[in-house]
Amino acid sequence: MTAALVLTTDELRVSTTVAGAPVPAALRADWSTEDMPVADLVALRGLLARGLASSGAGDVSLADDLSLALGPFLTGRVLVDVQRDGAVRPGRRLIAKGAAGVVSCAEHGPDLWQVEPADPDPVERLVADLVDHLPDTEASHPGVTLPTDLLAEAERRSATGATEHTRGMLVRRGLPPGTAEVVARVLGDLGTTVTVRSSHRNGSTTRCAAITWLETGSTGVWLAVPDDDPLADVDPAVPPTGLAGHTKLRPVSTGTLRDEVRDVVEILGSEWTG
Known part of the structure; x- marks a missing residue:
């Protein structure tokens, strides 16, 4: 798929469940344990109605287009989860890396995620996006x-x-x-x-x-x-x-923060080993 795909939080979560992939914590926080099955059912119906999933013989599977778009997210072993809470650029982002490449799932509205291929080496771009807007300050207080x-x-x-x-x-x-x-x-x-x-x-x-x-x-x-x-x-x-x-x-300081963020997300830049 060349165009970006838009999914709700519940649709993204239930897609990982249908594919048998681990569900990231960022997709489990919006509902209580009791309400989650209902939300999943509504989301699954939405995927079926949009042609992004199909059912047959009592089983549900993702459509090929959706499986392809989410490929690294569903089968990859590397995942970076970013969450911003506050007034400036709030939202969540998931970046997954797998044998098929890198995919970015970014929240561009309340509970709406845009899914699209990402830069094959996204480390520096992600670090810049997270840190470069901050003022260059020095740290003087011991904490x-x-x-x-x-x-x-x-x-x-x-x-x-x-x-x-x-x-x-x-x-x-x-x-x-x-x-x-x-x-x-x-x-x-x-x-x-x-x-x-x-x-x-x-x-x-x-x-x-x-x-x-x-x-x-x-x-x-x-x-x-x-x-x-x-x-x-x-x-x-x-x-x-x-x-x-x-x-x-x-x-x-901004420079130290940049180095520490890079240490956390550098796994995205490591060579994929299968």
């Missing part, structure tokens, strides 16, 4: 560490409240005032959260890597790094409320 569940709660509160309210909540929950000030300032200035994941399936083994960063309006870009350091900046007498572990927020 702060706090419980992951507390960071999640602070982010929710920052979306609806003033920075001083978030700071006060963090101090009450055990963060030193200086750490609470940094976290509240970063989250209060937050524009977009970006997560990039890569996975390489090899039989029953999957090797994964991921990176998450926060793009702010005036305080630069901050990496959110899992950190299980027991000496985190929080009062140990304050009990956690849910998510395990700690997260370190540390500012990152």
Whole structure:
């Protein structure tokens, strides 16, 4: 197929199911476990109505055009998943690499994915798309560490409240005032959260890597790094409320971020071995 194909999130997910391929996490987040079968049935009916799938003898199969368009996504072992949450260019993207080439599935509207062939060596293009729009800043702050569940709660509160309210909540929950000030300032200035994941399936083994960063309006870009350091900046007498572990927020320069993103997605540029 030469023209781009447009599928809904549910149609893309059910296509992977029909083909017997692993379903990426990005396609499973929109429905509860109870509602997923209904959504899948509606999507399957949509594929059948559009001639993108066929049924017979109690079995369903994808049409040749759809199988060809999604080929690397369905049979490949390399997958990169990009998710942008926020006001600037929100959306999701999946890039898969297989023996037949590289395919890009990009969300161009709410739950609408454009499927088309991608650059055979997409690493530098993807890195540039993710990083080049950011201001070239230097990282001077050493960063702060706090419980992951507390960071999640602070982010929710920052979306609806003033920075001083978030700071006060963090101090009450055990963060030193200086750490609470940094976290509240970063989250209060937050524009977009970006997560990039890569996975390489090899039989029953999957090797994964991921990176998450926060793009702010005036305080630069901050990496959110899992950190299980027991000496985190929080009062140990304050009990956690849910998510395990700690997260370190540390500012990152554009050049360093570019290198770290490249480390996660470089598997797309490796030589295909079958």
